[in-house]
Amino acid sequence: MDLAIHTEKLARVYKLRGNKKEAAKELVALRDINLDVRRGELFGLLGPNGAGKTTLIKILTTLLAPSSGVARVAGYDVASEPEKVRPRINMVSGGESSGYGLLTVRENLWMFAQFYGIPSKLANERIKQLLDIVRMSDRMNTKSSDLSTGLRQKMNIVRGFLTDPEVLFLDEPTLGLDVEASLDVRNFVRGWMEANPDRTLLLTTHYMVEADELCDRVAIINGGQVLACDTPANLKRQLQSDVIYRMEVSPLNGLQPEALEALGGVRKVSHEAQDGAAVLELILAEDDALGSVVNMLTGKDIHILNLQKREPSLEDVFVNLVGHSMKEAESDANG
Amino acid sequence: MQATQGIGKPAKERGVSGRTFRAAAWLGWQIESNWADPLIFFIYSVIKPLSGAAILVVMYSVITNGAFDDPMFAYIYLGNAFYIYVAAVLTGVSWTVIDDREIYRMLKYIYIAPVHVPVYLLGRGFAKFAFGSLAVFITIAAGVYFLNVPLDLSLVNWPLFAVSLTLGIVMLAMMGLVLGSVMLLIVNNANFMGEAVAGALYLFSGAVFPLSILPGWLQPVGYIIPISYWLELLRRSVVGQVAESFPTFSQFSDIQLLAILAGLTALFTILGFVVFRYCDHQAREKGYLDRYSNF
Numbered sequence: 001m002d003l004a005i006h007t008e009k010l011a012r013v014y015k016l017r018g019n020k021k022e023a024a025k026e027l028v029a030l031r032d033i034n035l036d037v038r039r040g041e042l043f044g045l046l047g048p049n050g051a052g053k054t055t056l057i058k059i060l061t062t063l064l065a066p067s068s069g070v071a072r073v074a075g076y077d078v079a080s081e082p083e084k085v086r087p088r089i090n091m092v093s094g095g096e097s098s099g100y101g102l103l104t105v106r107e108n109l110w111m112f113a114q115f116y117g118i119p120s121k122l123a124n125e126r127i128k129q130l131l132d133i134v135r136m137s138d139r140m141n142t143k144s145s146d147l148s149t150g151l152r153q154k155m156n157i158v159r160g161f162l163t164d165p166e167v168l169f170l171d172e173p174t175l176g177l178d179v180e181a182s183l184d185v186r187n188f189v190r191g192w193m194e195a196n197p198d199r200t201l202l203l204t205t206h207y208m209v210e211a212d213e214l215c216d217r218v219a220i221i222n223g224g225q226v227l228a229c230d231t232p233a234n235l236k237r238q239l240q241s242d243v244i245y246r247m248e249v250s251p252l253n254g255l256q257p258e259a260l261e262a263l264g265g266v267r268k269v270s271h272e273a274q275d276g277a278a279v280l281e282l283i284l285a286e287d288d289a290l291g292s293v294v295n296m297l298t299g300k301d302i303h304i305l306n307l308q309k310r311e312p313s314l315e316d317v318f319v320n321l322v323g324h325s326m327k328e329a330e331s332d333a334n335g
Numbered sequence: 336m337q338a339t340q341g342i343g344k345p346a347k348e349r350g351v352s353g354r355t356f357r358a359a360a361w362l363g364w365q366i367e368s369n370w371a372d373p374l375i376f377f378i379y380s381v382i383k384p385l386s387g388a389a390i391l392v393v394m395y396s397v398i399t400n401g402a403f404d405d406p407m408f409a410y411i412y413l414g415n416a417f418y419i420y421v422a423a424v425l426t427g428v429s430w431t432v433i434d435d436r437e438i439y440r441m442l443k444y445i446y447i448a449p450v451h452v453p454v455y456l457l458g459r460g461f462a463k464f465a466f467g468s469l470a471v472f473i474t475i476a477a478g479v480y481f482l483n484v485p486l487d488l489s490l491v492n493w494p495l496f497a498v499s500l501t502l503g504i505v506m507l508a509m510m511g512l513v514l515g516s517v518m519l520l521i522v523n524n525a526n527f528m529g530e531a532v533a534g535a536l537y538l539f540s541g542a543v544f545p546l547s548i549l550p551g552w553l554q555p556v557g558y559i560i561p562i563s564y565w566l567e568l569l570r571r572s573v574v575g576q577v578a579e580s581f582p583t584f585s586q587f588s589d590i591q592l593l594a595i596l597a598g599l600t601a602l603f604t605i606l607g608f609v610v611f612r613y614c615d616h617q618a619r620e621k622g623y624l625d626r627y628s629n630f
Binding site: 014058061062063064065083086087089090091093096098099100101102103107111112114115116117159 | 350351354355357358361362365366369370439440441443444445446447448449450616619620622624625
């Protein structure tokens with residue numbers, strides 16, 4: 001199999017220094033990650049903040065050494081052959097305002113093209129073409145310090161695509177972008193992949209829809225471990241025999257979701273407070289189980305405000321694997 | 336949106352250092368010169384070095400009652416003028432790590448590009464060298480025209496000056512590489528390091544007073560600092576008679592001093608790349624390449 005990315009028992013442990021108030025400790029960011037991404041694949045890493053996605057990208061892009069295990073990108077070992085990996089990759093991190101503010105958009109991009117050995121004429125042509133695509137042609141000569149966060153992010157995305165890498169890493173590329181800009185980015189990513197079957201793209205996101213829409217395969221990652229890896233359709237098929245309800249109710253009055261999970265036929269329940277109400281996502285073995293849920297809620301004087309039956313989503317797959325929602329997982333990771 | 340056609344070929348290995356240096360020097364030049372309009376930038380470029388020299392001149396005048404004809408004045412003035420290179424090149428190369436990691440947050444993108452990072456740092460330092468040269472020229476010209484610093488262009492030993500200056504700049508760049516490499520491993524307070532090192536070297540390198548003035552037990556510090564030999568060679572080449580008035584290095588001929596400077600430059604060149612290799616490895620181990628302190 002022609003692999004663009006291959007990891008084997010990849011692990012990363014951060015050693016955190018102690019101080020007067022806290023003892024030194026170790027933080028396991030990744031444990032035994034085994035991953036194969038085929039050439040030409042748009043592969044998604046889906047998980048909450050703190051799951052280990054960015055750590056994995058840092059290792060694959062040669063910024064961080066693994067604690068143990070093997071990681072190869074474009075056939076080269078990232079730890080021992082970083083100089084062979086770097087000409088073949090590029091990366092874009094979302095949600096940050098990096099860039100040389102004193103340079104114009106064109107100058108920022110042209111300079112990076114020089115680092116990658118792209119002739120000036122070709123670089124200028126590509127810059128124009130890509131800025132047209134992201135609808136930033138009119139800002140080509142604007143200093144990047146004068147750009148909004150969203151436009152800076154778009155410039156950063158252009159920087160990633162400008163070098164036309166064999167393997168591109170997009171770390172939360174739509175973080176902080178508005179809906180329209182996010183859609184632009186997703187469409188562009190899809191088109192870029194379709195234009196050449198040799199391109200490989202690894203995308204990390206915690207937006208379920210993004211992973212579902214874009215990715216050929218998705219690995220769900222939490223607590224530094226890959227919990228499942230398959231096509232979005234196959235992952236959701238695991239829940240095909242289940243029924244899923246989204247229920248909006250009045251505040252839970254102290255009722256714990258675990259109490260609902262103890263009911264017969266109820267597989268998983270995730271809970272989120274929302275503007276004086278609560279939203280319950282229920283994964284049930286069969287429709288009949290809904291009756292006992294309703295009984296328990298009404299018995300606690302909890303009113304049902306809205307009830308929807310829906311198809312399984314990747315969020316449900318995550319809940320089924322982890323036991324709680326992505327947001328709850330993020331809260332746990334943040335302590 | 337539509338995607339572009341075609342896939343890029345990996346960057347050519349040949350010429351990596353050359354293109355890295357050129358692009359880094361271009362970036363450094365833009366950063367140094369682009370923050371103001373050209374007129375303000377020109378005024379700043381003239382006033383800044385003159386202000387630095389003026390502080391020294393006023394202090395000297397008060398202490399010596401205006402003895403500007405004393406060889407000591409030329410010694411101090413020229414030492415101070417050439418020391419501008421130390422601050423510009425040494426801290427210019429090393430500060431790039433802080434600049435790119437903390438301020439522009441671009442170090443990680445530079446790192447994953449097919450560039451030679453040490454060459455990139457040296458390229459960024461080159462722009463500082465260019466601006467430093469302008470400042471040195473302005474400072475010396477002001478000293479000659481307004482303060483009677485005894486510099487006669489027909490008496491300057493130009494070959495010695497050119498070789499000494501070149502060796503010294505390479506040495507300072509390599510010292511900057513050592514410092515910059517260490518900064519890769521310091522997340523907090525790394526921004527003070529460059530100035531602290533340049534300040535410490537200022538005291539012990541014979542920039543503003545001959546090493547013989549230092550207490551005996553401190554003089555060896557001056558003798559192990561390469562900058563001491565470099566400044567002595569520059570003074571000898573530019574105003575030989577002033578250098579002869581201070582016997583600190585009188586036991587060495589010009590050739591011997593050049594040999595010492597060349598040896599130390601070679602040592603720091605090797606040291607620069609060895610230390611970088613070690614610190615680069617450690618920084619990747621510890622995950623410091625994109626760690627921000629938000630200082």
